Amino acid sequence: MEVCTFEKVGIRGTNIVVLGVEKKSVAKLQDERTVRKICALDDHVCMAFAGLTADARVVINRARVECQSHKLTVEDPVTVEYITRFIATLKQKYTQSNGRRPFGISALIVGFDDDGIPRLYQTDPSGTYHAWKANAIGRSAKTVREFLEKNYTEDAIASDSEAIKLAIKALLEVVQSGGKNIELAIIRRNQPLKMFSAKEVELYVTEIEKEKEEAEKKKSKKSV
Amino acid sequence: MAATFFGEVVKAPCRAGTEDDEEEEEEEEEEGRRETPEDREVRQQLARKREVRLLRRQTKTSLEVSLLEKYPCSKFIIAIGNNAVAFLSSFVMNSGVWEEVGCAKLWNEWCRTTDTTHLSSSEAFCVFYHLKSNPSVFLCQCSCYVAEDQQYQWLEKVFGSCPRKNMQITILTCRHVTDYKTSESTGSLPSPFLKALKTQNFKDSACCPLLEQPNIVHDLPAAVLSYCQVWKIPAVLYLCYTDVMKLDLITVEAFKPILSTRTLKGLVKNIPQSTEILKKLMTTNEIQSNIYT
Numbered sequence: 001m002e003v004c005t006f007e008k009v010g011i012r013g014t015n016i017v018v019l020g021v022e023k024k025s026v027a028k029l030q031d032e033r034t035v036r037k038i039c040a041l042d043d044h045v046c047m048a049f050a051g052l053t054a055d056a057r058v059v060i061n062r063a064r065v066e067c068q069s070h071k072l073t074v075e076d077p078v079t080v081e082y083i084t085r086f087i088a089t090l091k092q093k094y095t096q097s098n099g100r101r102p103f104g105i106s107a108l109i110v111g112f113d114d115d116g117i118p119r120l121y122q123t124d125p126s127g128t129y130h131a132w133k134a135n136a137i138g139r140s141a142k143t144v145r146e147f148l149e150k151n152y153t154e155d156a157i158a159s160d161s162e163a164i165k166l167a168i169k170a171l172l173e174v175v176q177s178g179g180k181n182i183e184l185a186i187i188r189r190n191q192p193l194k195m196f197s198a199k200e201v202e203l204y205v206t207e208i209e210k211e212k213e214e215a216e217k218k219k220s221k222k223s224v
Numbered sequence: 225m226a227a228t229f230f231g232e233v234v235k236a237p238c239r240a241g242t243e244d245d246e247e248e249e250e251e252e253e254e255e256g257r258r259e260t261p262e263d264r265e266v267r268q269q270l271a272r273k274r275e276v277r278l279l280r281r282q283t284k285t286s287l288e289v290s291l292l293e294k295y296p297c298s299k300f301i302i303a304i305g306n307n308a309v310a311f312l313s314s315f316v317m318n319s320g321v322w323e324e325v326g327c328a329k330l331w332n333e334w335c336r337t338t339d340t341t342h343l344s345s346s347e348a349f350c351v352f353y354h355l356k357s358n359p360s361v362f363l364c365q366c367s368c369y370v371a372e373d374q375q376y377q378w379l380e381k382v383f384g385s386c387p388r389k390n391m392q393i394t395i396l397t398c399r400h401v402t403d404y405k406t407s408e409s410t411g412s413l414p415s416p417f418l419k420a421l422k423t424q425n426f427k428d429s430a431c432c433p434l435l436e437q438p439n440i441v442h443d444l445p446a447a448v449l450s451y452c453q454v455w456k457i458p459a460v461l462y463l464c465y466t467d468v469m470k471l472d473l474i475t476v477e478a479f480k481p482i483l484s485t486r487t488l489k490g491l492v493k494n495i496p497q498s499t500e501i502l503k504k505l506m507t508t509n510e511i512q513s514n515i516y517t
Binding site for chain 1: 474507514515
């Protein structure tokens, strides 16, 4: 399901989970706020999807209702794995019914469980789901995944800012016009979802570019 | 008479020859087949409408002889489809001065060609260029669909009825990856990917693996390649299997290995600049679709 979709990256850090998405260019007269890419399913879980927007809307609504229903019934918030399994089961049902077509979306679901452990899951239209340390979905997911495989190290995710920078660097591999087209959301342990503003993203991008320049200077000094 | 599985009786066709019943049927059929003057008129009108015409650039008058009979040609690069056209526009046409020599005008149920060469996905065109510094190098940008009955006319108007053999043809085109038949799992295919098919007289090596059986080539690229095979002209077709048929950056970039071939090496100069031009082309043509996120 990687046709015509923009990049989404999810990273599971030690104390933080990061979701980065490539912003789609919006038509002039379109209200940007209605173009949602990162959606909160509950205070401690959020998801980004790639694929058919309308299908995603239906799945997200069902998932949100399930989160509250679970809280009312069991008096505990959902675990990330529970809600992922719910979404995956829903998707699978639609692959095995007559007169219906599968949901055309892949999703990255991130959050913290009550025990304080960060989680990242990916689901696809077939209804399978897997846990990941870091993953990407979208048109150039392969390129981004290769970058993550090379650069996801224990050091890279040790601190919150390093994990955020890794997500931004991964997106910059494939996003056309740099930091302006990146949207970022993070969840820290025991804290609600935080969406980064464009300025905050730009600050990180500038820092990344500075680090790159310094690394290149060091390289050229060494060779001399 | 024969009985079928379900018990009904059907008339089995007679292999012995004509029966008495069939003579009457044949007469009726013949009457229906006899063409009325109106039928002939409609048929002629349709043939005229579907005619492929090759027009000169400035005067827009029809060329009297075929394009390659009029101008000598050593290299002919044909891009068929919007992704192949975008590739040649960004990488080849920006590296030299190309002069338009003519265009093909045709009509069929799928498209009508326009005069402009603005790379929009909604407009269809078929324009021929030659390199000013080396006029025997030709290029064709064809984004229109050439129907089966028009392909032979197109070939005749471009190549002529007796083409020269000392030229090399390179064809670039795209096809949807669902048409690719393979025993591998389709999920593992590195789409977009390039495959080549060449004529017997093409002695150079292709820059990518050859197209395996039982895959076949369709439409105008197949017509050109068959024509070249029959007339013993060295020709190679580079076919990009992609999962996105609209104008797409990743699909266009999949053609990049061709830049290292003998045909295109001398024609391409500034690759980083070409990549920038390609990106600009993509953004200007981006369809504002809200279906996907």
